[in-house]
Amino acid sequence: MRDQEPMLILLSLTRFPHAAPFILSDRKDFPKSRLSHLYFTTDDEPARLCLVRNNPHEWFATIKLRDFLDVGGQWLYKAATGQLNEDGGEFDPTRLEGNIFSTHIYRYDLINEVVFNDQRFVPELPMALFAGAQILKTGKNASYQTNVHIPFIAFDTVRDAIAKLLQGDTEDQSANPVFTFVFWDSDGATEGLYLTSRPKNYGQLKLFFSLRGISLHQALLKLEELGAIYRRGLSLIFAIKRPRRVIGYNGNYEFINFLILLPAEGVAGLTDNEEVMLQGHIEPFSKATARYLSAKSQMPATLYIGAGSLGSKLILHDARSGNIELGICDNDNMLPHNLARHELTADQLGQNKAEALVTVIKKFYSADNSNKIVAIESDAIYLDREFQEYQCIIDTTASVQVMNFLISKQLPTNTRYYKAEIADAGALGLLYAEGYNRNPRMDDLVNLACFNATKNEQLRIWRINDVHREVTTLNVGLGCSSTTSVMADDTLGFHASVFSRMLAKATTQESHSISGLLAISSLDESKGFPSISTEYIDVQAFDVLNCKAGSGWEVRLMGGINELLLANGNRQAPKETGGVLIGIANYKTKTIHVFDLITEPQGSHGTYCEFVRGANGLPDEIDEIKRKTGEVIGYIGEWHTHPMNLKGLSIQDEKTIAELRVLNRTVPIPTCALIVTPDELLAYVYE
Secondary structure, three states, X not given: OOOOOOEEEEOOOOOOOXXXXXXXXXXXXXXXXXXXXEEOEOOOOOOEEXXXXXXXXXXXXXXXXXXXXXXXXHHHHHHHHOOOOOOOOOEOOOEOOOOEEEEEEOOHHHHHHHHHOXXXXXXXXXXXXEEEEEOOOOHHHOOEEEEEEOOHHHHHXXXXXXXXXXXXXXXXXXXXXXXXXEEEOOOOOEOOOOOOEOOOEHHHHHHHHHOOOOOHHHHHHHHHHHOOOOOOEEEEEEEEEOOOOEOOXXXXXXXXXXXXXXXXXXXXXXXXXXXXXXXXXXXXXXXXXXXXXXXXXXXXXXXXXXXOHHHHHHHHHHHHOOOOOEXXXXXXXXXXXXXXXXXXXXXXXXXXXXXXXXXHHHHHOOOOOOOOEEEEOOOHHHOOHHHHHOOEEEEOOOOHHHHHHHHHOOOOOOOEEEEEEEEXXXXXXXXXXXOHHHOOOHHHHHHHHHHHHHOOHHHHHHHHHHHHOOOEEXXXXXXXXXXXXXXXXXXXXXXXXXXXXXXXXXXXXXXXXXXXXXXXXXXXXXXXXXXXXXXEEEEOOOEEEEEOOOOOOEEEXXXXXXXXXXXXXXXXXXXXXXXXXXXXXXXXXXXXXXEEEEEOOEXXXXXXXXXXXXXXXXXXXXXXXXXXXXXXXXXXXXXXEOOOOOOOOOHHHHHHHXXXXXXXXXXXXXXXXXXXXXXXXXXXXXX
């Protein structure tokens, strides 16, 4: 460096101040090869200083021209004092900005490993062969993706497969294969000088290779003879061994990517004036990249049941965060009206939703093994052994049939069942997660959401609206119709995003939470601009009582009900007490869920040997519960105590139950009676 350096300031009169100026050296013998932080230029171009790592135009938008010149002065000072090359012990890669004509996508570590281990395609050439595909088909701007190393022993098989592929439909990206040729110095020499002069034509490229011990033209003729060159676009990579680890990579090799368009005569027709283009390097989208960019907890292997509008959004959120162990179950096809909210596009119309989503996701992860991204084109009720592969099951179907099936299914002990649904025309999102050992169970949680309408205003509005809401029927074809919801895509997307964050947290908790979860996301637009909120309710395990009468029914008591019943009995002892049970019954699963008690309604009285339950005001109290819960939760049975510890039904109990069975069949609900002894609850259920 000189005491005084002649420099040029290059700026655009039409784009200034929106485009940054450039600082250039005004002498041809500027020591470019010994200085980092210079852009890659040709021999007849002046050296151009790289002042910032990021976009120079964005940087310049925040500073004054005087500051810009000060930074240029600092660059020169550091260059003169030997401080410019201090990059934490790493080697500064070549700055290709302004020289890139297309992009080459490959994993740095994939190429680095082959070069480092000198894995040659043929012994006489320091060169390896890789296979990939051309991504864009626009001449000079074509981009390439290199995916896999091809050893010579596998070459004939790969070449034959490509030949067969090219005879078919070449519109598909995977049917546009390319070979990439990676060269390196045969002596393993280390280069400490920086690259600041790029080859512009084939003659200069041959010199570039020759200086590193390779006769490029002879090598290409050899590869053409072997049948490895079959198309005009020729992608070459040269690996330069650096004295230190290259910035941004975990290796000592810097890769420079070249692209040559062969003439019709092939390699023999190449002239020294044939243009050589530079390709920039981009790492492919991979599982590791997705996890890093998402900054999101990684979900375990997950089976999605339902690939509709909500399911498709959750699936892609999960896939984009790096989860490539996905099962997608859906037997529906993509129809035109699905375009309003589904993540698939018109290109997938008519395709099975699960299969189409799998195809899309696999294209994300061309650099990874995507064999565990699978589509299951069937109804969920036919699933069986598939459950063994997954730690999470996420149901987005809003189907009672599917829920009943999953409730009855024996799932692996390490598998947790989640359910997500949109309610109240998009005003509410509800996410449920079963607890440890499937308790609370999914039907406990879904019915609890309805019961909680008695004390939660948002849930109450939903349940009341639901009673009066008419199902929208959309005509999808002659003689065909489909029930659907009128809801904007962004409304659905809001809840899907919230669900995705909730699921990421819930599924990655250590050993899973013991309790169940009821999560509520709210989107309130009643007062103009949207107001959003979330609420999380931990749900403790339910107490499960099997019917003592042998009917096969079970009674599931919300956490705390068991203790409340025992406490009431002991408090009133030695007199009997009782009341009614508040809950819901499911004939398909033969389950009664109990969420609340009414103790000694007006007119009740108990003695040492009997309890007579009153009814004053009880119908109105039950009706109010039914109104608030949208006619879902209500009277579901009777309870009374046996303080003398009679472990069964008395003669009077049997008589009363017989009378109740006649009345309850007209509703219809099963007849349920809970006997509360000093230390135990006994359930009797009759249809």
